[in-house]
Amino acid sequence: MEAALNHVKALAAESEESRRKVMVALQNLAFSLESPHDTIHRYGHMNLQAAIVQVGIDLRLFRHLAESAVPLTVHHLSQKTGAEPQLMTRVLRFLAAIGAVNENDKDQYTANHVTRNLTESVVEAGLSHYFGTAAPQYQSLPSYLKDNGYNNPVDETNTAFQAAFHTSMGSYAWFANNPTHLAHFNAYMSLRRKPDATWLSIYPVATEAVADWPAQKGLFVDIGGSIGHQCAQFKEKYPTLQGRVVLQDLSHSVAQALPTPGVEKMTHDIFEPQPVLGAKFYYMRAVLHNHPPPKVRRLLENVKAAMGPESVLLVDEMVFPEAGVSYTAASIDMTMLSAFASMERTEAQWRETFEDVGLELVRTYIYSGLSYESVMDVRLPRTKTPSI
Numbered sequence: 001m002e003a004a005l006n007h008v009k010a011l012a013a014e015s016e017e018s019r020r021k022v023m024v025a026l027q028n029l030a031f032s033l034e035s036p037h038d039t040i041h042r043y044g045h046m047n048l049q050a051a052i053v054q055v056g057i058d059l060r061l062f063r064h065l066a067e068s069a070v071p072l073t074v075h076h077l078s079q080k081t082g083a084e085p086q087l088m089t090r091v092l093r094f095l096a097a098i099g100a101v102n103e104n105d106k107d108q109y110t111a112n113h114v115t116r117n118l119t120e121s122v123v124e125a126g127l128s129h130y131f132g133t134a135a136p137q138y139q140s141l142p143s144y145l146k147d148n149g150y151n152n153p154v155d156e157t158n159t160a161f162q163a164a165f166h167t168s169m170g171s172y173a174w175f176a177n178n179p180t181h182l183a184h185f186n187a188y189m190s191l192r193r194k195p196d197a198t199w200l201s202i203y204p205v206a207t208e209a210v211a212d213w214p215a216q217k218g219l220f221v222d223i224g225g226s227i228g229h230q231c232a233q234f235k236e237k238y239p240t241l242q243g244r245v246v247l248q249d250l251s252h253s254v255a256q257a258l259p260t261p262g263v264e265k266m267t268h269d270i271f272e273p274q275p276v277l278g279a280k281f282y283y284m285r286a287v288l289h290n291h292p293p294p295k296v297r298r299l300l301e302n303v304k305a306a307m308g309p310e311s312v313l314l315v316d317e318m319v320f321p322e323a324g325v326s327y328t329a330a331s332i333d334m335t336m337l338s339a340f341a342s343m344e345r346t347e348a349q350w351r352e353t354f355e356d357v358g359l360e361l362v363r364t365y366i367y368s369g370l371s372y373e374s375v376m377d378v379r380l381p382r383t384k385t386p387s388i
């Protein structure tokens, strides 16, 4: 057994692709060994795992453990966190049973690899977002789908989100009145991708950008750009390119925008006409997948109406393979369904979406193959040379 495990670990260390393949293979192996009893407890206690991990984050338990070079006792952790000792014992026992911490001896715990993952800001923000905002929607999804005749949702004002939060508001409008949820969401959105996994690593901006682009015209307009990480990265990579760099989002996100020199902040609702006309690059990352098809159409029509002959619309989204979609990506698709009545798409579905409003998908640049992240170069239809 030890020799087999060492062999598998060596395989996983070969590359990121191997690591992921090994994880999927091991998970599938574990599933294939499950008894019915195991299956009950794996699925049945999934929400409990998320809940107790959230308790650990709230108590800064993982940070205390990760910062200590020696095992910590329940008594010590109880004093550090303010949790009553008997409760602390039960929480730590559960966390050890799900592999989130190591139990070294009776009442003694240390950090492991997962504990340290749980101290990263992106993980804290992401889990707090999933637990606080997404999980209530998952909980209400079965009854929502039953009540709606198992039709694929297409109306963002009637989703599992409204059912879960007893509101008639859409998720983004609701965020404005729920600042803690918004803070977790914004932090997660800005931190969730590795800095090197960016469209800027692959898209030929310098080749496409016109050298003497007028300074008063839009060069890079980040539509739905949240607090401006993409604008900041663009400015950092291309500090000398002329033209306006504009961050657009709803007012509550723009109000929290990063103070990047040279980036204009603009409150703009994507369902209103695009105010920056004839820009070189209109960029949208993870915006279209948040809206149902009729809204995507309206949004694209607004951008199209602002585009000039030299404009390029850059759509940065996941492009799903036709088959064999990963667990993470399929989960994001179901989250889109629950929250927004929206969807992830294959390249054929993206092409159709653009063609539907008279835009052309010119090329797809995949910059993170394992997570399907790609930037699509979309333009006004090229005029065909008339044949003589």
Ligand SMILES: C[S@@+](CC[C@H](N)C(=O)[O-])C[C@H]1O[C@@H](n2cnc3c(N)ncnc32)[C@H](O)[C@@H]1O
Pocket (backbone or CB within 6 Å): 172, 189, 190, 223, 224, 225, 226, 227, 248, 249, 250, 253, 268, 269, 270, 271, 284, 285, 286, 287, 290
């Ligand atoms: C999934 S986030 C992506 C943010 C950013 N582009 C990124 O990739 O980090 C979607 C963004 O769209 C914005 N958004 C949603 N509805 C909007 C609207 N009607 N007008 C403008 N922005 C909107 C949200 O505030 C949010 O910042």
